[in-house]
Amino acid sequence: MKIAIINGPNLNLLGNRETNIYGTQSFETYFETLQAIFKDDELIYFQDNVEGNLVTAIQQFGFNADAIVLNPAAYTHTSVAIGDAVAAVTATVVEVHISNIFARESFRQISHVSAKCAGVISGLGLKGYELAIHYIKSQAVPA
Structure with a gap:
């Protein structure tokens, strides 16, 4: 399977930023x-801090990958455009958050x-990405 992992703003700072949370x-x-x-x-990784670049990546990978694991980070709470991009593509999209956004x-x-x-998937740390991929693979229809 071809799976794109798309991370939003500030996730390029993982390991250095708010280590008590991330x-x-x-x-x-x-x-x-x-x-x-x-x-x-085939895993592809893309990270950007700019909303429009994330929309473009979702559109690009959303039609040529089997699935997307998406952590829109802070844009989760503000970006109608990212939500609209997810709705527009054919790839399965699983949203992941490292921290429990509900807490x-x-x-x-x-x-x-x-x-x-x-x-x-929210609040399970980086393990959430692995769990998202396992879910995506479990839903795949064999060729």
Whole structure:
């Protein structure tokens, strides 16, 4: 399977930023772990801090990948455009959040993306990405 992992703003700082919430591992290091676990799949990683670039990536991968694991980060709570992009593509999209957004500030409990996704994994740390990929693979129709 071809699965794109798309991360939003500030996730390029994983391992350095608010380690009490997000942990001490960089996503690039974790991505190597994912590639080792899912060695028979093509995993693509994209991260950007700019909303429009994330919309473009969702559109690009949403029509040429089997699925997207999406962590829109802070844009979850503000971006109608990202939610609309998810609704427009044919790929299955699973939303992932490293922290439990429902146990944080009230504004973080609003999502403009979740209703457009196949599911949401929140609060399980980086492990949420692996679980999202397992779910995606479990839903795949054999060729």
